[in-house]
Amino acid sequence: MPNSVIRGISLLAFMLMWVVLAKLAGDPSVLPSPGDLVQPFLSELASGALLYNLGVTVLRVIAAFCLAMSIGVVLGLLMGTRPGLDRWLDPWLVVFLNLPALVLIVLCYLWIGLNETAAIVAVTLNKIPNVTTIIREGARALNPELKAMAQVFRMRRTTYLRHVILPQLAPFIAGASRSGIAVIWKIVLVVEFLGRSNGIGFQIHLYFQLFDVAMVLVYSLSFIGFMLVVEWLLLQPAERRVRAWRLA
Amino acid sequence: MILRVDIKSKFFGKNQILKDVGFMLKPGECLAILGKSGIGKSTLLRLVAGIDTDFEGSVQRPDALAFVFQEPTLLPWRSALDNLLLVHSDLSRARALDMLAKVGLSDKADQYPGQLSLGQQRRLALARAFAGRPELLILDEPFVSLDEATAAEMTELTRTLMTEISPATLFVTHEREQARQLADRTLELAGTPATVVPNVVHPVFQREDVK
Numbered sequence: 001m002p003n004s005v006i007r008g009i010s011l012l013a014f015m016l017m018w019v020v021l022a023k024l025a026g027d028p029s030v031l032p033s034p035g036d037l038v039q040p041f042l043s044e045l046a047s048g049a050l051l052y053n054l055g056v057t058v059l060r061v062i063a064a065f066c067l068a069m070s071i072g073v074v075l076g077l078l079m080g081t082r083p084g085l086d087r088w089l090d091p092w093l094v095v096f097l098n099l100p101a102l103v104l105i106v107l108c109y110l111w112i113g114l115n116e117t118a119a120i121v122a123v124t125l126n127k128i129p130n131v132t133t134i135i136r137e138g139a140r141a142l143n144p145e146l147k148a149m150a151q152v153f154r155m156r157r158t159t160y161l162r163h164v165i166l167p168q169l170a171p172f173i174a175g176a177s178r179s180g181i182a183v184i185w186k187i188v189l190v191v192e193f194l195g196r197s198n199g200i201g202f203q204i205h206l207y208f209q210l211f212d213v214a215m216v217l218v219y220s221l222s223f224i225g226f227m228l229v230v231e232w233l234l235l236q237p238a239e240r241r242v243r244a245w246r247l248a
Numbered sequence: 249m250i251l252r253v254d255i256k257s258k259f260f261g262k263n264q265i266l267k268d269v270g271f272m273l274k275p276g277e278c279l280a281i282l283g284k285s286g287i288g289k290s291t292l293l294r295l296v297a298g299i300d301t302d303f304e305g306s307v308q309r310p311d312a313l314a315f316v317f318q319e320p321t322l323l324p325w326r327s328a329l330d331n332l333l334l335v336h337s338d339l340s341r342a343r344a345l346d347m348l349a350k351v352g353l354s355d356k357a358d359q360y361p362g363q364l365s366l367g368q369q370r371r372l373a374l375a376r377a378f379a380g381r382p383e384l385l386i387l388d389e390p391f392v393s394l395d396e397a398t399a400a401e402m403t404e405l406t407r408t409l410m411t412e413i414s415p416a417t418l419f420v421t422h423e424r425e426q427a428r429q430l431a432d433r434t435l436e437l438a439g440t441p442a443t444v445v446p447n448v449v450h451p452v453f454q455r456e457d458v459k
Contacts, residue, residue: 145321148299152315153335153380163334167325245325245360 072131080139138172280431314382
């Protein structure tokens with residue numbers, strides 16, 4: 001069976017389960033069925049509020065994701081290849097890994113202020129330790145023979161990074177991005193919930209206060225829909241390209 | 249002299265592996281290093297190549313260096329052609345293709361190393377080594393784990409390329425026959441820690457004579 005068919009059936013089964021549950025609950029204000037969401041979805045879409053808030057959240061996710069990934073990859077690579085540095089930085093990593101997201105967010109808002117910088121910094125700081133840990137494992141597993149080869153043949157530093165190091169780290173970077181993007185968007189929502197006046201998280205906060213379950217679902221599902229599209233159109237094709245040599 | 253090696257000692261932890269190993273190579277000369285497996289031949293080559301710098305003594309080597317490892321040590325995620333081009337930044341595409349043709353891989357330029365047989369991967373590693381026109385070529389048992397016919401083929405190919413590019417060559421083997429076919433002279437390692445076997449008359453091979 002082709003992948004797209006399996007994907008379709010799988011999602012359809014999920015919708016079916018939802019419909020059945022909504023029927024069992026019997027109260028649209030507690031659990032609206034998928035059909036009940038169409039009307040509010042269309043009205044939010046028409047007013048522009050949905051696209052505006054979705055856009056704002058997506059931008060925050062992209063900014064935090066790029067920052068966390070680049071800093072995390074560099075740190076992970078350094079710590080994985082330099083045991084001396086690793087010994088010094090590892091305790092910090094453990095501290096930050098175990099610092100609750102909420103604490104970092106609150107502290108950032110308190111210290112930096114209720115602004116965009118604080119929001120992005122809070123999300124980025126939450127994600128960096130995670131990326132670093134994953135990439136460090138990859139860096140520790142780098143092939144020493146390829147390193148020796150590059151050294152003997154005096155490969156250029158940039159060529160070495162791009163064509164020897166990066167392909168070896170690719171599965172780890174893919175793993176970190178996958179888990180990263182999902183975690184980041186959830187933290188972005190918390191950040192928006194607590195201290196921003198736009199974005200999906202803010203809208204959810206708003207409709208939570210109004211006890212409007214349908215709108216809460218409309219906003220969160222729109223973002224999930226967006227993420228599925230990103231996954232299928234961007235992440236999976238990119239991964240297939242990077243893995244081509246394994247399948248050849 | 250293109251290579252001067254004077255190694256006083258090499259330790260791994262508390263174990264001394266090498267003791268007083270010294271030799272020199274003239275341009276174009278080929279020296280085979282013989283010795284039982286595990287004696288420290290590969291370690292010696294790594295010290296000579298500068299991969300391992302943790303030892304007592306000194307090594308003077310040229311800049312244009314090439315190494316053929318025991319394993320092919322290719323980039324599995326890049327094509328055969330890119331394996332030459334990425335390693336040698338100043339190598340032109342035409343010369344890389346020419347080099348592939350010389351080792352009989354002209355139709356494999358676009359394939360990944362994983363699609364090649366072990367013999368072909370080793371030939372690619374050989375092409376990579378010679379493509380940089382090295383002044384010093386180091387081979388670490390490059391024909392190990394090949395069947396007899398392929399190994400003979402590889403030896404012949406190596407000899408042809410050595411004649412054409414004439415680098416000073418240092419290679420490790422545990423087969424005297426192979427040493428006879430490629431080397432001008434041999435040096436034997438023995439003992440713990442390994443050192444150059446004294447009082448051995450190093451036979452002078454005429455590699456041109458052995459055909």
